[in-house]
Amino acid sequence: MTKVKNRWLIAASAVGMHISIGSVYAWSVYTKPLMAQFGWEQKEVSFAFGIAIFFLGISAAFLGHYIEKHGPRKSGLLAAIFFGLGIAGSGLAVMLGNLYLLYITYGVIGGIGLGIGYITPVPSLLKWFPDRRGLASGLAIMGFGFAALISAPLIRYLIDHIGIANTFFIMGAAYFTLIFASSRYLAPPPPGWSPKGYDASAVSNKKEVKTDLSYLTANEAIKTRRFWYMWLMFFINITGGIAIISVAAPMAQESVGLTAIAAASMVGVIGLFNGGGRIGWASFSDIIGRPNMFSVFFIIEMAAYFFLPSITNAFMFQVVVFLIMTCYGGGFATVPAFIGDMFGTKQLGAIQGYMLTAWAAAGIAGPQLLGLLKSEGSQGYTTPLHFFAGLFVVAFVLSLLIRFEIKRLRTQATVETEKELLAEEGH
Numbered sequence: 001m002t003k004v005k006n007r008w009l010i011a012a013s014a015v016g017m018h019i020s021i022g023s024v025y026a027w028s029v030y031t032k033p034l035m036a037q038f039g040w041e042q043k044e045v046s047f048a049f050g051i052a053i054f055f056l057g058i059s060a061a062f063l064g065h066y067i068e069k070h071g072p073r074k075s076g077l078l079a080a081i082f083f084g085l086g087i088a089g090s091g092l093a094v095m096l097g098n099l100y101l102l103y104i105t106y107g108v109i110g111g112i113g114l115g116i117g118y119i120t121p122v123p124s125l126l127k128w129f130p131d132r133r134g135l136a137s138g139l140a141i142m143g144f145g146f147a148a149l150i151s152a153p154l155i156r157y158l159i160d161h162i163g164i165a166n167t168f169f170i171m172g173a174a175y176f177t178l179i180f181a182s183s184r185y186l187a188p189p190p191p192g193w194s195p196k197g198y199d200a201s202a203v204s205n206k207k208e209v210k211t212d213l214s215y216l217t218a219n220e221a222i223k224t225r226r227f228w229y230m231w232l233m234f235f236i237n238i239t240g241g242i243a244i245i246s247v248a249a250p251m252a253q254e255s256v257g258l259t260a261i262a263a264a265s266m267v268g269v270i271g272l273f274n275g276g277g278r279i280g281w282a283s284f285s286d287i288i289g290r291p292n293m294f295s296v297f298f299i300i301e302m303a304a305y306f307f308l309p310s311i312t313n314a315f316m317f318q319v320v321v322f323l324i325m326t327c328y329g330g331g332f333a334t335v336p337a338f339i340g341d342m343f344g345t346k347q348l349g350a351i352q353g354y355m356l357t358a359w360a361a362a363g364i365a366g367p368q369l370l371g372l373l374k375s376e377g378s379q380g381y382t383t384p385l386h387f388f389a390g391l392f393v394v395a396f397v398l399s400l401l402i403r404f405e406i407k408r409l410r411t412q413a414t415v416e417t418e419k420e421l422l423a424e425e426g427h
Contacts, residue, residue, distance in 0.1 A: 004193060006130040007128035009185060013134075015143035016182030017076065020175040021083055021117040022147025024052055024110075026269060028249040029155050029248030029264050033164055038097055043371035048099075052086075053242060053363020055111025057356040060119050061294045062151045064218070066351025072120045076183020077115030084176025085327040086110025091168030117179060118144065119356070123334055123349035131195055134376060137336040138282030145278045145329040156264040202287030213409055215344035218351045226342055227351075229402040231358050233294055236395040238362035239299060239369070241328030245270070246322060246367040250383055252321075266318055273322040274329035282337065283316075290338040291403050293348025297327040298396040305389035309382035342406075362363045 027049040067075040122140045129136035133426050151171070156168040167312030213226075221227050246250070249263040250269060258266065285293040311317045339351050373384035400414050 002015055004190060005185070005187060005390065007189075007195070008071065010125055010128050010187070013141045013182045013185040014140050016144075016414060017079070017121055017179050017186075018141055018143030019147045019150065020178045021114050022144035022271070023147070023151040023155075023171065023175065024049070024056075024114060024285060025148040025245055025274065026051075026152040026155055028144070028246060029152050029267055030159070030164065031250055032253075032260065033159050034094075036341050037094075037164065038099070040099060040248065042101060042247065043368070043403075046367040046371065048102050048245050049216065050367045051103050051107025052114060052366045053176035054120060054360045056114035057358065057360020059112045059115030059355040059364065060356040061114055061115075061360075064350040064354070067116070067120055068284075068347070068349050071188070072101045072124050072186035073183055075116055076186060077180060079113050079120055080176045080179035080417055081113070083110055083113025083117055083179060084172045084213075086113055086172070087175055088169050088172030091165040091172065094165040094168060095171060115356070119349060119353055120183065121186055124186055126336065126340070126345065126348060127188050129195075132286070133337045133340055134282045134284075134286035134334070137281075138333040140336065140344055141333055142275050142278045144275070144332070145273075145325075146271050146275030148274070149268045150153050150271070152264055152268035152271065156261065165292075173404050213342050213406060213413075215346050216351075218347045218354055220348075221339075221343045221351050222354055224234070224251035224343075226402055227355075228403045229398050229405065230335070230338060230342065231355060233298075233398050233402075234331065234355060235358035235362050235365075236391045236398075237294075237297060237301070237328060237331040238359050238365040240305060240391060241324065241366070242362055243329075243366035243370040243384065244324060244328075247370060248321065252317065255309075255314060255381060256317045258314060260333070266321070270322065270325050273325040275324030277329035278333035282333035285330075285334045285337060290341055291399055291406065293334055293394060294338075295399040297331055298392045298399060300327050301391050302392040302396065305385045305392065309385050309417070 031042060031045050035042060063075070086105050087108035089109060090102055093099075093101035093105050118141070122137075125140045126133065126136050129139070131311075155167055155171065158170060162170075201254045216224070248267050249260070252258040252263040252266050253260065276333050281297075283292060283357055288296075301324060304320050308317070308320050308324075311320060335355060336348065336352055339348055339355065343351055369387070370381075373387055
């Protein structure tokens with residue numbers, strides 16, 4: 001008899017993978033050193049980050065079916081190769097002083113590794129936790145949010161002591177090793193497995209009828225209105241958050257006078273709140289429901305983005321940024337469970353891949369919108385941040401519209417069920 005793996009070690013393996021690829025959130029630590037060494041503009045440097053996120057979403061969308069077919073070990077190896085090579089190749093781009101090569105290595109190659117690595121552990125982990133879907137969503141991608149807490153100070157230290165190029169070489173090798181090692185333990189549970197004390201039939205007969213709105217394939221899901229409501233909500237949440245992440249270090253230095261070291265430390269702490277928001281908010285969504293959770297996110301973010309430009313106190317500035325990051329991270333962790341609620345788990349990995357195209361679009365839109373709207377001087381971030389506050393008003397409206405869609409479909413399902421029961425009684 002084959003020994004059943006420990007689901008908590010499966011979760012630890014997922015975190016290991018995401019701690020590696022989540023280092024992308026520390027990109028802003030590279031921003032000023034690259035600008036100083038080569039004279040590149042901020043928007044040019046930030047564009048490498050945007051390309052990486054774009055290819056994360058595109059590769060996740062195209063390779064979601066591949067990962068479900070071939071399993072997490074093969075896809076984990078691909079993630080290790082692409083991400084490790086992309087980061088190490090960025091060192092070569094820096095040695096040559098070639099911005100376009102940096103776009104190819106960090107943005108394209110590294111971004112493909114990001115996409116593969118991001119969704120590789122999620123389908124398997126959710127199958128190991130049928131009893132706690134929101135918690136599993138948080139665990140699956142918690143490491144991605146926590147990554148900057150570890151990598152940002154380390155990257156800053158290495159840049160100061162061995163230079164930018166050598167930092168990329170060392171980090172690329174480290175990421176390859178950790179992703180590869182973590183992926184070796186990942187696997188879906190054996191057929192028919194369920195956690196101790198979990199009555200699958202009871203959940204099937206009771207909870208899922210109440211919780212899951214439908215059981216659709218990926219291609220069926222993208223033809224529904226609720227998919228596109230979710231897509232737009234996800235897109236807006238990411239656009240605002242990723243704009244902050246892409247310039248977190250320089251914005252803190254310019255807006256409230258943090259030193260380069262203090263700003264790098266802030267980027268690291270952003271990772272703590274990003275990761276904490278993923279596990280905390282996703283677990284809380286099990287209690288209040290996913291639509292309510294997203295409405296809470298958008299209310300908080302409307303206020304935070306509106307007031308952030310007027311804050312001059314360094315401590316309060318960081319508190320508001322950290323609060324934004326909990327909502328940003330929480331959105332990512334809540335989406336897989338939201339997909340399960342809306343479309344079932346038949347092809348959750350593939351549907352998530354399609355949903356991540358919102359991340360691809362936001363990865364380009366967020367930094368570029370901020371760069372275009374930003375003006376010089378002390379009020380340079382006021383216009384873009386107020387613009388994003390307006391976008392969150394739109395997102396909040398969408399979170400209300402999706403409730404009407406859910407109510408309509410549930411009513412329709414109830415009517416159809418009653419008709420079926422009457423038809424059976426008629427026989």
